Amino acid sequence: MLGTLQKDMSKHGINTIPKGDCASCGKAIVGQVVIALGKMWHPGHYVCCQCGEELGHRNFFERGGKAYCENDYHDMFSPRCAYCNGPIKDRCVTALGKTFHAEHFVCAECGRQFGEEGFHEKNGQPYCKTDFFRMFAPKCNGCKNPIKMHFITALGTHWHPECFICQGNEYFIRRCPMHVIYSEEEEK
Numbered sequence: 001m002l003g004t005l006q007k008d009m010s011k012h013g014i015n016t017i018p019k020g021d022c023a024s025c026g027k028a029i030v031g032q033v034v035i036a037l038g039k040m041w042h043p044g045h046y047v048c049c050q051c052g053e054e055l056g057h058r059n060f061f062e063r064g065g066k067a068y069c070e071n072d073y074h075d076m077f078s079p080r081c082a083y084c085n086g087p088i089k090d091r092c093v094t095a096l097g098k099t100f101h102a103e104h105f106v107c108a109e110c111g112r113q114f115g116e117e118g119f120h121e122k123n124g125q126p127y128c129k130t131d132f133f134r135m136f137a138p139k140c141n142g143c144k145n146p147i148k149m150h151f152i153t154a155l156g157t158h159w160h161p162e163c164f165i166c167q168g169n170e171y172f173i174r175r176c177p178m179h180v181i182y183s184e185e186e187e188k
Contacts, residue, residue: 140160
């Protein structure tokens with residue numbers, strides 16, 4: 001059939017020199033050709049090896065000498081997000097031995113993305129600074145707020161330095177550099 005077509009086209013002045021044989025069907029290629037993976041293909045025969053979708057002149061991924069459409073390649077070979085289990089196609093964050101879409105690496109408590117301050121880890125979960133200290137930091141025995149940096153351990157508890165103040169009888173108060181003057185008259 002191709003021979004007859006070539007003769008008919010040649011009569012009308014159209015040159016029909018075959019460009020090669022299709023890697024899929026083995027027949028001569030006349031007209032458009034796709035050159036990929038070191039072979040030539042009829043445009044309709046160059047397809048994704050997984051789903052059969054025609055690749056034609058679109059982008060594709062190669063693995064093991066086979067062509068894959070973008071969706072199948074990512075579904076089969078891209079790393080998975082630890083949060084949503086979807087394939088990671090672009091930017092990612094690797095933390096705590098896991099990989100995440102950048103937008104899915106969030107505080108386990110409030111769900112916000114981490115800013116410049118980074119994150120804190122507890123039991124394999126990431127937390128923003130605010131939630132981490134609110135949930136896990138020791139509390140000051142004076143003001144009951146989380147202790148974030150410096151602290152004093154005294155009387156079996158923790159204190160912010162500014163919250164640890166001396167109270168007691170006059171003998172100890174005079175000798176304590178951090179004291180509050182207390183008088184019974186103030187209570188009345």
